[in-house]
Amino acid sequence: MTPTKFLLAATLLTFPLHAEDNWPQFRGPNGDGRSDAKSLPVEIGEGVHVKWKAATHGKAWSSPVIWGNEVWVTTATEDGTELGVMAFDKTTGKVLHDKALFRVEKPQFCHKFNSYASPTPVIEDGKLYASWGAPAIACIDTKTCAILWERRDFVCNHFRGAGSSPIVWNGLLYYPFDGSDHQFIVALDKKTGKTVWEDKRSVDYKDIQPDGKVEADGDWRKAFGTPHVIEWNGKPLLLSSGAKAHYAYEPATGKEVWRFGQEGVHSASSRPVVAHGMWFLTPGFGKKNQLTALKLGGSGELNESSVAWRAVKASPTKPSLLLDGDYIYAVDDKGIAWCIEQKTGEVKWSERIGGDYSASPLLADGKLYFFSENGTVTVAAAAPEFKKLGTGKFDDGFMAAPAVSGKAMFLRTRTALYRVEE
Secondary structure, X not given: OOHHHHHHHHHHHHOOOOOOOOEOOOOOOOOOOEEOOOOOOOOOEOOXXXXXXXXXXXXXXXXOEEEOOEEEEEEEOXXXXXXXXXXXXXXXXXXXXXXXXXXXXXXXXXXXXXXXOOOOOEEEOOEEEEEOOOOOEEEEEOOOOOEEEEEOOOOOOOOOOOOOOOEEEOOEEEEEXXXXXXXXXXXXEOOOOOEEEEEEOXXXXXXXXXXXXXXXXXXXXXXXXXXXXXXEOOEXXXXXXXXXXXXXXXXXXXXXXXXXXXXXXXXXXXOOEEEOOEEEEXXXXXXXXXXXXXXXXXXXXXXXXXXXXXXXXXXXXXXXXXXXXXXXXXXXXXXXXXXXXXXXXXXXXEEEOOXXXXXXXXXXXXXXXXXXXXXXXXXXXXXXXXXXXXXXXXXXXXXXXXXXXXXEEEEEOOOEEEEEXX
16 A cells, blocks of 8 residues: 555544535545535635625634534634634524633733634534633533533643644544743543643754853744644654644654754644655745655654755745645745645746635635635636636635535635535
8 A cells, every 4th residue: 555545544534424524623524625525616705606604703713614514613802811612503504502611811912913713623423622722622512512621731822822723533632832932742532631642842943142041032933733644654643843843753652753853934834735755844934935845754853865855936834735636736825826746846837816825725626715815715727737717705804724515615704604605
């Protein structure tokens, strides 16, 4: 079995139910932004193929998750003093739950570009696993909205606000804490919330001043990436991007298998994608931000010999990548979309589609969907030649990634949740 087939097996085992109905985590059933849905509309926008629109409240950039006939999102007040959840009927848009779960007396600072509810939850039958970073991680009963367990004891200064989303695999919930004070990753028992293992990041950024004093700049010590579990050479690997390095861990124990350091960049934000034995990295913010193809394998500290190629100009800092066939599709923060050959890094096309982008794009039925911060949606063909298929505009902008169920897309803007379909 090839490594790519191992990857597919590992991700499908995480959520074995029908991928076309449930969208259980950030970036969907396989965590890669791909949907097997057919007949999604190409022309969409305010009032165009909108079945229902439901208002949300507060300030929250988390993406919707779907199980059965329910769509869930996390919420927070703009000042971060109240954290909660909302649930909607998938068919009608009726609000099923709208509950404040936690009070925060002294919220950490959150940059105005971020929100206090940016991490996307994970949902399964009867349970929602939600995180707001250090202020709260909880398991919630989706029938009653009761808290089954909670963790509010983790210490981490997110510095600009939390952004990493939790994932669930093989009975464990994984969450990275990459802050200005502490950088570590934990695995919790998803039934009880108890810590199974905790591993400190092995690379930290420290700036040595001329007087010999060691200081650490918070922006260079934080990250917002979501982990991902793959299977490589018959063994599972937990991939996680930290502030100054990208790591592979044993998922059951937290033992670091290897790491790949990076200089001149910080605040990695994407979820890993893997193909052809390579992890395609978007390192983060900084002048040395380059889309990097890192060869899987090895042990200890990897060096440049593990780099298959780098793309000098093409690299988002916030939106995650899409893989399809032999190509990588991406949109950078300033609205340039790219198609890049996976094996070589050759750019097949780049096109300015306009707008600024934070939301990760969607791939379905050979079509790419890009969602901008001003509410514009651009649809293009997933092909080595650029072809725009459609465009539209919503009343408010997108910070959250889309979700798909059946033949419908569920889109969260800054102020509303939509069901969009033919």
